[in-house]
Amino acid sequence: MALEHAILVSLTERAGSGYELARRFDRSIGYFWPATHQQIYRVLRRMDEAGWVKHTEIAQDGRPDKKVYRVAAAGRAELSRWLAEPEDPAVLRDGLGVKLRGASLGSVDLVLKEIERHRAEHATRLEVYHGIQQRDFPKPSGLRGRELHQYLVLRGGIRAEESFVAWCDEVIEALRKDNR
Amino acid sequence: MALEHAILVSLTERAGSGYELARRFDRSIGYFWPATHQQIYRVLRRMDEAGWVKHTEIAQDGRPDKKVYRVAAAGRAELSRWLAEPEDPAVLRDGLGVKLRGASLGSVDLVLKEIERHRAEHATRLEVYHGIQQRDFPKPSGLRGRELHQYLVLRGGIRAEESFVAWCDEVIEALRKDNR
DNA sequence: GCTACCTATGCAACTCGTTGCACTGCACCT
DNA sequence: AGGTGCAGTGCAACGAGTTGCATAGGTAGC
Numbered sequence: 001m002a003l004e005h006a007i008l009v010s011l012t013e014r015a016g017s018g019y020e021l022a023r024r025f026d027r028s029i030g031y032f033w034p035a036t037h038q039q040i041y042r043v044l045r046r047m048d049e050a051g052w053v054k055h056t057e058i059a060q061d062g063r064p065d066k067k068v069y070r071v072a073a074a075g076r077a078e079l080s081r082w083l084a085e086p087e088d089p090a091v092l093r094d095g096l097g098v099k100l101r102g103a104s105l106g107s108v109d110l111v112l113k114e115i116e117r118h119r120a121e122h123a124t125r126l127e128v129y130h131g132i133q134q135r136d137f138p139k140p141s142g143l144r145g146r147e148l149h150q151y152l153v154l155r156g157g158i159r160a161e162e163s164f165v166a167w168c169d170e171v172i173e174a175l176r177k178d179n180r
Numbered sequence: 181m182a183l184e185h186a187i188l189v190s191l192t193e194r195a196g197s198g199y200e201l202a203r204r205f206d207r208s209i210g211y212f213w214p215a216t217h218q219q220i221y222r223v224l225r226r227m228d229e230a231g232w233v234k235h236t237e238i239a240q241d242g243r244p245d246k247k248v249y250r251v252a253a254a255g256r257a258e259l260s261r262w263l264a265e266p267e268d269p270a271v272l273r274d275g276l277g278v279k280l281r282g283a284s285l286g287s288v289d290l291v292l293k294e295i296e297r298h299r300a301e302h303a304t305r306l307e308v309y310h311g312i313q314q315r316d317f318p319k320p321s322g323l324r325g326r327e328l329h330q331y332l333v334l335r336g337g338i339r340a341e342e343s344f345v346a347w348c349d350e351v352i353e354a355l356r357k358d359n360r
Numbered sequence: 361g362c363t364a365c366c367t368a369t370g371c372a373a374c375t376c377g378t379t380g381c382a383c384t385g386c387a388c389c390t
Numbered sequence: 391a392g393g394t395g396c397a398g399t400g401c402a403a404c405g406a407g408t409t410g411c412a413t414a415g416g417t418a419g420c
Contacts, residue, residue: 033275038379157277
């Protein structure tokens with residue numbers, strides 16, 4: 001998996017400029033594959049040179065020109081090649097775990113506060129996802145094909161955040177009990 | 181959070197060589213913060229130059245010499261400085277989600293197989309964690325301090341894998357139903 | 361005897377991701 | 391009049407992470 005493929009999936013759904021893609025990543029794909037505008041511009045250029053995408057320059061008045069990218073035949077080929085290829089399982093990488101593990105070397109109270117803060121952060125993210133679910137997929141049982149897949153990805157995000165929040169609660173309770 | 185801090189936590193628990201640390205990362209810390217031996221050697225050298233750790237060269241016969249690292253005062257200071265510092269929330273980054281989202285552009289059947297494969301992988305990891313839990317923390321209610329923290333980190337790993345497996349099951353069922 | 365893996369450290373080259381900055385012009389707020 | 395924010399693209403530098411390789415003796419299996 002590389003950023004290339006995430007961009008190809010997104011561009012296949014709908015053509016767009018680098019800037020628009022960066023916004024999209026902020027709002028949807030990026031919840032599962034974050035990327036900055038810098039990365040996106042660089043990869044778009046690379047893919048353009050490789051012939052995976054083509055761009056059309058669009059002059060706008062009052063705003064800078066933009067390049068709208070769309071997926072070319074070679075890009076579609078690459079995408080289906082990648083889709084058929086096995087993917088490495090995602091690895092967990094969480095600094096909070098390391099911090100908790102080292103908590104007794106510093107202030108356990110501060111680490112506890114930190115975990116409460118993360119809990120709040122993830123709870124907020126969870127609410128955002130729930131909002132998307134209610135707005136975009138009010139009746140999930142009727143979903144099929146592409147929409148079903150999008151819904152299921154969102155479900156993954158919801159489950160991940162739920163389980164993170166539940167873990168925080170377990171940790172907070174246990175640390176408080178240990179503190180008394 | 182940087183690899184530096186994960187290594188400092190690990191070295192504080194017990195001194196060791198770069199090689200040993202790499203093994204440790206493979207077996208425990210690395211479940212939550214993966215690192216290769218290359219990264220570890222490089223960071224150890226940097227920390228040595230910065231005075232955060234000190235090494236003692238140990239000659240062995242039949243085997244190459246090794247450098248055993250232990251945390252120095254400056255390292256302990258850095259560790260507690262970092263522990264008191266706020267940490268960015270972990271971001272989800274999963275290529276499988278992108279693949280599922282693009283499934284309809286390739287073979288949905290292949291993506292389904294891929295998800296089944298990942299499910300098996302994560303189920304195996306979950307069993308490993310359960311094994312560690314039973315071996316190292318048979319009676320969690322009595323845990324305090326450092327051991328409690330280690331247990332709670334493990335609980336985080338267990339919860340993450342459980343929720344991943346449950347998500348896979350939801351996806352597999354939904355895709356099968358959609359296929360009929 | 362050959363292959364392969366383990367212990368142990370490390371270089372070199374590369375890709376990926378992050379951060380700070382630059383330029384343009386419009387819209388909005390104070 | 392001045393600051394902030396949005397739209398739009400991009401460079402330059404750095405740090406993090408990956409991959410392939412080198413070295414070298416010991417142990418274990420075929």
